[in-house]
Amino acid sequence: MDFFETLAARIDATDSVVSVGLDPDPTRLPDHVADADLPRWAFNRRIIDATHEHAACYKPNAAFYEDPDGWRALRETAAYAEGKGVPVLLDAKRGDIGNTARQYAEVLDWVDGITVNPYLGRDSLQPFLDRADKGVFALCRTSNPGGADLQDLELASGEPLYERVAALADVWNANDNVGLVVGATAPEELETVREIVPEIPFLVPGVGAQGGDAEAAVEHGLASRSDLPVDVGLVNSSRGIIFAGEESSRPEDEATYFGAAGDAAKRLKKRLNRHR
Numbered sequence: 001m002d003f004f005e006t007l008a009a010r011i012d013a014t015d016s017v018v019s020v021g022l023d024p025d026p027t028r029l030p031d032h033v034a035d036a037d038l039p040r041w042a043f044n045r046r047i048i049d050a051t052h053e054h055a056a057c058y059k060p061n062a063a064f065y066e067d068p069d070g071w072r073a074l075r076e077t078a079a080y081a082e083g084k085g086v087p088v089l090l091d092a093k094r095g096d097i098g099n100t101a102r103q104y105a106e107v108l109d110w111v112d113g114i115t116v117n118p119y120l121g122r123d124s125l126q127p128f129l130d131r132a133d134k135g136v137f138a139l140c141r142t143s144n145p146g147g148a149d150l151q152d153l154e155l156a157s158g159e160p161l162y163e164r165v166a167a168l169a170d171v172w173n174a175n176d177n178v179g180l181v182v183g184a185t186a187p188e189e190l191e192t193v194r195e196i197v198p199e200i201p202f203l204v205p206g207v208g209a210q211g212g213d214a215e216a217a218v219e220h221g222l223a224s225r226s227d228l229p230v231d232v233g234l235v236n237s238s239r240g241i242i243f244a245g246e247e248s249s250r251p252e253d254e255a256t257y258f259g260a261a262g263d264a265a266k267r268l269k270k271r272l273n274r275h276r
């Protein structure tokens with residue numbers, strides 16, 4: 001099965017489009033995992049145990065693993081998620097000249113999909129696009145406040161740059177493995193991008209801690225593809241799920257702390273499903 005077939009099957013099985021972001025900020029890890037050999041892996045394992053029923057995918061952000069122990073934690077995490085039947089999308093935002101991109105794309109040997117930064121152009125994406133069975137999500141209109149600075153700039157044709165990226169996604173999609181990253185904090189742009197590319201699935205970050213529009217995320221983030229049994233796409237929350245335990249009634253109790261993450265994932269799933 002290719003990435004979007006696998007994802008559609010997972011969405012169908014869990015009735016969930018929630019992507020659980022695994023961003024184990026070392027400064028926020030609870031005492032429960034402090035003595036572990038690899039605290040980030042110990043944390044992620046407990047989060048996966050608590051949330052996998054409600055997770056359409058896991059999205060570790062590479063920034064939280066870029067050191068030798070971090071890389072080990074990431075590999076353990078990816079293998080564990082896979083053992084639970086949950087696809088893993090590495091949020092690495094890769095983009096470099098072709099020779100380097102070929103090396104970056106090797107990571108797809110052990111994750112199911114990746115985010116890429118398309119602003120170096122097609123050759124920087126080709127090694128990823130060539131992996132037909134893997135998902136490749138290109139940044140289109142990001143969720144951060146500065147996302148507008150460059151992505152909204154008008155080209156000579158009058159269209160904003162992010163719209164051109166959306167149109168190019170269709171061109172890059174020869175293997176049906178391309179998705180786009182469009183933030184929930186930009187609901188009008190989400191709608192516009194959906195009109196440009198009706199069949200491209202989106203990864204929509206920005207609900208939860210960034211306060212984005214969950215309804216728009218679902219309404220425009222999911223794509224109907226005639227070859228897939230359900231509408232497919234992902235709505236991501238990272239801190240809002242994995243650190244929900246900080247606000248729980250007894251954060252010092254391990255079961256309560258991690259149970260809160262499971263509850264947060266379930267709540268987000270239900271909230272999103274009201275708009276599906």
Ligand SMILES: O=c1ccn([C@@H]2O[C@H](COP(=O)(O)O)[C@@H](O)[C@H]2O)c(=O)[nH]1
Nearest residue numbers: 061142143183205208209210237238239
């Ligand atoms: O436009 C983008 C692209 C990626 N992200 C990433 O998603 C998560 C969001 O984390 P929250 O804690 O839910 O805010 C994080 O890894 C970002 O780097 C994004 O937010 N916006």
